[in-house]
Amino acid sequence: MSEPNAPQRDTDTGTPAGFSRRSLAAQAMGRIEPETRAVVMPLHLSTTFIRDPDNGYSSGYCYARPDNATVREAESVLAMLEGAEAGALLFGSGMAAATAVFGALEPGDHVVAGTVMYWALKRWLREEAPRRGLTLTFVETDDTEALRAAIEPGRTKLVWIETPGNPLWTVTDIAAAAEIAHAAGARLAVDSTAASPVHTRPLELGADIVMHSGTKILNGHSDVVAGVLAGAKADAFWERIRGIRAGSGGILGPFEAYLLMRSLRTLHLRAAAQSAGALRLAERLSLHPHVSHVLYPGLPDDPGHAVARRQMQDGFGFMLSIRVAGGEAGAIATAARVRLWKRATSLGGVESLIEHRASVEGPGSPCPPDLLRLSTGIEDTGDLYDDLDQALRGAHGD
Numbered sequence: 391m392s393e394p395n396a397p398q399r400d401t402d403t404g405t406p407a408g409f410s411r412r413s414l415a416a417q418a419m420g421r422i423e424p425e426t427r428a429v430v431m432p433l434h435l436s437t438t439f440i441r442d443p444d445n446g447y448s449s450g451y452c453y454a455r456p457d458n459a460t461v462r463e464a465e466s467v468l469a470m471l472e473g474a475e476a477g478a479l480l481f482g483s484g485m486a487a488a489t490a491v492f493g494a495l496e497p498g499d500h501v502v503a504g505t506v507m508y509w510a511l512k513r514w515l516r517e518e519a520p521r522r523g524l525t526l527t528f529v530e531t532d533d534t535e536a537l538r539a540a541i542e543p544g545r546t547k548l549v550w551i552e553t554p555g556n557p558l559w560t561v562t563d564i565a566a567a568a569e570i571a572h573a574a575g576a577r578l579a580v581d582s583t584a585a586s587p588v589h590t591r592p593l594e595l596g597a598d599i600v601m602h603s604g605t606k607i608l609n610g611h612s613d614v615v616a617g618v619l620a621g622a623k624a625d626a627f628w629e630r631i632r633g634i635r636a637g638s639g640g641i642l643g644p645f646e647a648y649l650l651m652r653s654l655r656t657l658h659l660r661a662a663a664q665s666a667g668a669l670r671l672a673e674r675l676s677l678h679p680h681v682s683h684v685l686y687p688g689l690p691d692d693p694g695h696a697v698a699r700r701q702m703q704d705g706f707g708f709m710l711s712i713r714v715a716g717g718e719a720g721a722i723a724t725a726a727r728v729r730l731w732k733r734a735t736s737l738g739g740v741e742s743l744i745e746h747r748a749s750v751e752g753p754g755s756p757c758p759p760d761l762l763r764l765s766t767g768i769e770d771t772g773d774l775y776d777d778l779d780q781a782l783r784g785a786h787g788d
C-alpha cells in the first residue's frame with residue numbers, strides 16, 4: 391500500500407527538483423497529464439468550474455479571471471526560471487504587468503525610475519502617476535551614486551530599473567540598486583525583458599520583483615502578447631498585485647499561456663543563439679565605415695561591460711543599437727534598404743527586426759536620431775551582416 395498522499399506514479403508531480411533550469415524548462419517542468427499520461431499539458435479553455443456538493447471548490451479553480459490551470463502551468467516554468475519563491479503571475483501584456491506594480495503603491499509614495507526605459511511605460515508613468523498621487527524622479531540608474539541621490543528616504547517606496555535599458559542598452563548594477571532601495575525601505579523592481587532569465591536572474595541579486603514583456607524573447611515567435619511578474623516574497627505587496635490582476639481582469643488568456651509555455655521549452659537554445667549572433671554583429675559593425683558607434687554591453691569598451699560581466703551569464707542579450715554615420719537621414723535610408731531584416735517594432739523574436747527608434751519615441755526621448763535598434767533573431771549571422779552592410783553602403787551612396 392502506498393501512502394495516501396504519495397504520487398501514484400513517479401512522474402505525476404513532474405521532474406524532481408535538483409536538475410538545471412535548462413532541463414526543467416525543456417520539459418516544461420515534466421508534469422504528466424494524469425488521465426491520458428500525455429507529456430504535454432492540455433489547454434484548458436473552460437471559464438468556470440464545478441462547485442462541490444459541500445459548496446467548496448476542491449480543484450482550487452472557480453472562475454477563469456482570477457486563475458486558470460493553463461496559465462498556472464506556464465507560471466510554474468517562469469517561477470522556476472527566475473527562482474521566484476512567491477511564484478509568477480502572467481498578464482495580458484508587459485504593460486499590464488508593469489502597471490499592476492505601480493497600481494499596488496499608495497498615494498503619496500515616491501518612485502525612482504530610469505531615464506533609459508521602455509518608452510510607452512515612461513509615458514504612462516508621466517501621465518498616470520500624478521493622477522494616482524505618486525511622485526516620480528527619473529535618474530540615470532546606471533550611475534549608482536546618482537541613483538542613491540535620487541532616493542527620498544521614508545518616501546521612496548519603489549525603485550524601477552530596466553537593464554539592459556531600451557534602446558541604449560545601458561546596464562544598471564542590480565545588486566547595488568537593491569542595496570540602495572532596501573536601505574531606504576523601498577522595493578526594487580527590474581524590467582529584465584532584454585536580459586531574459588537565461589542571462590540575468592535579478593531576484594538572486596536582491597531584487598524584489600522581476601518583470602518581463604512575455605511578448606519578447608520569452609515567447610520569441612512574435613505571435614503572443616503577454617507580461618510576467620515574478621516575486622521574491624509572497625508579502626502583502628505581492629498579494630495586492632495578485633488582487634489587482636484578478637480585479638482588473640488583466641490575466642493572460644489560456645491559449646496565449648499555452649503558446650508561451652511551448653516557447654519556454656526552447657528559450658535556452660534561442661537565447662544562446664540570438665545572443666551569440668548579437669555579439670558577432672556588434673563586433674563586426676564596430677569596424678564598419680558607416681557606423682559611428684555600436685551600443686552593446688557585450689563589447690569590452692562598452693561603459694556597461696564590467697557590470698554586465700558580473701550580472702549576466704551565457705551572453706549579453708540579443709539587442710544592440712547602431713548609430714549611423716550619415717545621421718538621421720542615413721539611418722532611415724539604411725532601414726529602408728534591408729532585405730532580410732524586417733522593418734518593424736518589437737524584439738526578441740526568431741526573426742531579426744530593425745527600427746528607427748527615434749521615430750517611435752518622439753520628443754523627450756534619450757534616443758539619438760541617428761540610432762537604429764536591432765533585434766537579433768536566429769538567421770545566419772553572415773546573412774544578417776551582409777544585408778546590413780549592403781543597406782548601409784546603399785544609404786551612403788557607395
Ligand SMILES: *Cc1c(COP(=O)(O)O)cnc(C)c1O
Binds near residue numbers: 483486556581584603
Ligand atoms: C515590449 C516591452 C514592454 C511592454 O511589453 P508589452 O508586452 O508590449 O506590453 C516593457 N518593457 C520592455 C523592455 C519591452 O521591450
